Amino acid sequence: MSYGFIALYTVLAVAFGILPAIYALFLAFTTGDGGFAGIDNFTKVIGDFRFLPAVEHVALYLLFWLVALVVLVAFLALIVHAISVRWLSRSLRFIFYLPGALAGASSVLLWLFVLDPTASPVSGLLHLFGFSSFVQVIVPTHLPPVFAIIAFWTGAGGWIVIMYGALNNISHDVIEAARIDGATTVQIALRIQLPLLRKWISYMGIMSLAAGTQLFVEPQLLSQASNAIVPNDYSLNQLAYQYAFQQNDFNGAAAISLLLLVIALALSAVFVTRGGLFERG
Template sequence: MTALDTGAAQVAVPVQPVRQRPSRRRRTGWSGYLFVSGYTVLLVAFGIFPTLYAFFLALTNDRGQFTGLNQFVKVFGDYRFLPAFLNIGVYLVMWLASLIVLTVVVAVVLRSRMKPGLSAVFRFLYYVPGALAGVASVLVWLFMLDPAVSPASWLLESLGFDSFAAVLAPGDLPVIFVLIAFWTGAGGWIVVMYGALNNIPDEVLEAARMDGAGPWRSAWNVQIPMIRKWIAYMAILAFAAGTQLFVEPQLLQTASLGRVSPTWSPNQLAYVYAFQHGDFNGAAAISIFLLALGLLAAGLLVTRSDLFTVEES
């Protein structure tokens, strides 16, 4: 009860108890769990569970008996194992170097040295090849790399490639796969890097100009350091995708009638183990080697770039 002074008398007015509503933070928390629940279910079903099953296969034989590290020793001793990982290593070095350097440079040019309308047109054109499926992009490049039918046959012949077999020389395969990967994947990352550059406050760039920094010095000393986490994120995903190279060498191997090795990449070697030899345990061991390689590289990039460090505002 509370008393109100009406001038003549005090009137007692009952006070209704105030109901406590759920806090906004609690509602937001449940909403967050709801949004991530779908992805979590898919991650467990198609990510974590298959990984655990691969570990089980890699540590057992075809009868389900525990064999320890025997499967890993077996595949490591295969004469095709080290060449396959060496091939993918050369490809990854070339792929990551070209991707990081060229996408960041192109994004900086589009953001700082080009009018917004023209920049939007170029971003769209860069992104278009990414709309093609992996198989379709490889088929396009098969057409482009054959001097007999390619519209760029004059360029291929000037480089000394007078036949499709000459183009598919073993030493040239990493370059071909990098060209295919860059053509299909770089456009999307250019858009991502452009968006990251847009997050840099204009006041920061204006302060750099007032300090006498030109466009390229501003890019090197201000813009690129401020998007280093995005660059690390791109490198992690590109590395993970690069270790899984399969479609490109497999289609080239088929199109060249066996001129490309059917075990050029580790994924191809795992495919041969599983579906030609019926050795799923050995294939699982190769997949674990690839998983360990990807986790090691991701761990190094995350720790070196402070990817998950929250900066105090």
């Protein structure tokens, strides 16, 4: 009978989890007409002049984003948690979390407005930095921090709310004991609260790292909005898309997808086996 309960889920898991992965594996090691290709597809995509720049773009973006995420989320969660006025703490969490509703294309579109000095609500700020046109704001060297800001704006609030919850779970006795021993708020934060948050911070880091390697919608929309000042092969996923739909080279696309998939799988496997979050599994 148990098999009846899991039947539909198993079918979906095979069809949209396992089979596509195996099919991508097959394509990545074969040629267009089905012959065995060895590692040719991989050497081809890695040797592509667009590949290394795309890796560099994604890596830089991840660097900015993860550092901002880890430092600021922990910091803001600690502060929000330290505020004893209830309605204030609750309103702050709500304000931080609400942008999470604008994911994907919607948040990118919103930020296009914000970054366009002619319409922007913060055009003064943009002019202060010497930007007077949209094109100046989105020159390619600015993009990693720009994408990091967009991702932070959208995603940070949810994590702040979660860290806040984790902070609430720390026993009052521990904090009280530390306070009686003369610890200051800052000492409590650094020596007790942060170490106890570590598990959640690493969870956030790994999930965000895995998701960040998949960068697609941000550069895709920006490339459209900038009349291709931002190239349409800016990120690895975009490059895979170009291989599949512009060059009709599904084998090359599969090779890139597989590289990205291996990274994501490795990260999640490390986390499942060593992260300690899923101990009962």
